[in-house]
Amino acid sequence: MFKHIKDMEYTVHVDRPDPRFANLLLEQFGGPHGELKAAMQYFSQAVGCNNPQIRDMLHDIAAEELSHFEMVGECIAMLLGPTDKVSRDFPAIHMALLSGGPPITNCMGAPWTSAYIETSGDLYTDLASNSTAELRAKLIYERLLQQTDDAGVKDMVRFLLSREESHNFSFMQAIETLKGTGTDANFRDSEFSKKYMNLSTGVGDSRGPWNQGNGIQYEECPNEKYGGPAQYGKDRGADSKGEVGPGYNDKTRNNPQYTQPKPITPNVPGQENQMH
Structure with a gap:
């Protein structure tokens, strides 16, 4: 059951109409990183979630995102003026x-679409996506702050920005409870899961925790070491060391040693010795 409470989470104040900024604020009304997208994404994920704790969190945050959608819409209407x-x-x-009010579009007039919604059914993946969505929304609010001098509007934007950070924190903490599950579990990873391929060579090659330590093997010239016959083929089982057995003969066109066989000419009765 949903119930609309007339007291908003934050009471919107606008000092004076500003249609230009109203148009910019549409980005958070019907844009790909806006409040409606967030609410619909979290509700959609909650429906398919079998973890009662995570489902409760998704419903809570989705409901708050709808309240933010109302706040942004109210602010846009006030900024438009008569x-x-x-x-x-x-x-x-x-x-x-x-x-005469805010359409459900982004600031460029592109209509909101359900294509914005990201839900996979894998909690680890979905929560990581949600965290990223909150950071993108936070970034847009940061940029919107630079486009207005209205004290009331800026106060509302700062409130929304703070709530985006709160949601991001909740999603990140929930992810920690899912370590070793879903896409964070063993997804048939192989020896290549801990290799860093240096494929942008030249001055400026850098090293850091993304390509050294933590069991990572740095491959300086991966094309020389791994380029060649295919290394993966028919599934040989979860504990297999490799996917391709000894003596495998690559019969695909991407094998530089493969020679295309000559086509076989069919024998047609009465035409064994054709005259040319």
Whole structure:
């Protein structure tokens, strides 16, 4: 059951209309990293979640994202000001013409789409995606702060930015409880799971925790060491050292040693000795 409570999580204050910024704020109303996307993504994930604790968290955060969607929409409507009569150079003319309020689009007018929603059914993957989504939303709010001097609007944006960080923290902590499960479990990893391939050679090659330590093997010239016949073929079992057995003959076109066989000419009765 959903219940709309008329007291918003944050009471929106706008000092004066600013249609230009109203149009920019649409990015967080119907954009790919906005509040509606977040709410729909977390609700969708919660529906398919079999972990009761994680499902409860997803429902809580999804519900709050809907409240943020309401706040952003209210702010946009207040920033638009009266739309019964607007000038020809009105900075948000599409809103004045089409709806008199915020349409569910991004700031460029592209309509919201469910293609924004990312849900895989794997909790580890979904929570990692959610954490990234919160950081992207946080980044957009940071950039929006640079585009307005309205004290009330800036206060609301800072509140939303803080809540994005709170959600990111919750998702990151939940991920820690899922270590060793889902895509963080053994996904048939092989010896190549701990290899770093140095494929951008030249001045500026750098080393760091992404390519050294933690059992990582740094491959200086992987093309010379691994380029050649295919190393993976028919599945030989979960504990197999490799996918291809000894004496494997690569009969594919990407094998530089492979020679295309000549086509066999069919024998047609009565045409064994054709005249040319």
